[in-house]
Amino acid sequence: MTTVLIVDDHPAIRLAVRMLLDRERYSVVGETGDGAVAAQMARELKPEVVILDIGLPGVDGLGVIKRLRLLEPCPRILVLTGQPAELFSRRCLDAGASAFVHKDEDLDALLFVLKAMVKGYSTFPDLSAQRSPLMSEEQRLAKLSDQEIMVLRLLTSGQSNNSIAARMNLSAKTISTYKTRIMEKLEVGSLVELLEFSRRHSL
Template sequence: MQKLLIIDDHPVIRYAVKGLMEKEGFEVVGETDNGLDGITMARELLPNLVILDIAIPKLDGLEVLTRLQALGLPMHVLILTGQQPALFARRCLNAGAAGFVSKHGNLQEVVDAAKAVVAGYTYFPKTTLTDIRGVENQDDAMMISSLSNRELAVLQLLAQGLTNKDIADSMFLSNKAISTYKTRLLQKLNATTLVELIDMAKRNNLG
């Protein structure tokens, strides 16, 4: 039986995914709502499959994915997220994810993706790995694609209205580091104010 760990900060999603996967014969060995506990549980429980959201507290999903890959544990990671595939699918693939499913589609797709992933295949949206179609503002998308994973995480938290201190606490960084990231974001996204940064993030569903 395949062992599964679910990392998602939405209880309803965790409940739905757990029910679906158990019906398909997966054993859900753990679930958590944050990235920090997710890494600890992955190391202790050694699941075959991790279903991971991107926008989660205490280490975002991309950082969790990077750390899991660095540990070299024999597990597959399937991203299940509400974030735009056109902005995140390639980034997740490069970070080591085996699959990517949008929460905006049919949740049954998670089962198909999970089966493919544990069988050794990859499962990604075909139209999002080679281009940025589907993004309303492609100029925005090109600039956003230039951001590092950490910069992207800071941008998302800023768009959610968090203060520098809140972001620093959630990412285990200093206030000075967050200020540096904000400066980089202003430069890379060709913005002059924090308001412009937040507008861009929300325009691209990053908030």
């Protein structure tokens, strides 16, 4: 029986996923809404699979993936998130995840991807054929580093430079530099435009 750890800050999502897995004879060995403790739980519980939301508040979900990849044995990581696939699926793949499912998809899609992943397959959205009026904005977002994405998400959540600096163990001046660089890459002229840009892409 495949063992699973669920990491999502929404109790309703965790419950729905747990019920699905129980029905399909998977063994849920633990769950948490805190990405900061997810790696520790995985180290102690040794699940074969971690179902992870990378949109956890104040947590760098990509960093969680990288920490999980350092564990021995290393769990297979299925990202289940509301974050845009155009921006995050490639980043999750590069960080070491094995699969990516958007929360807009139904639970049957999650189950299909989970079964494929357990058999050794990697499953990520095919973005090559996607074209939309926002493609130029998508391309600008793709220029951002993982650290810049994290700063942008924290800015969008309303946090100040000082609080972001404390959370990321950086100086406020460094965060200010990040913010300037982000605005240049996204080609926005003000903080208001930056926040509107970020919210349009569900960051």
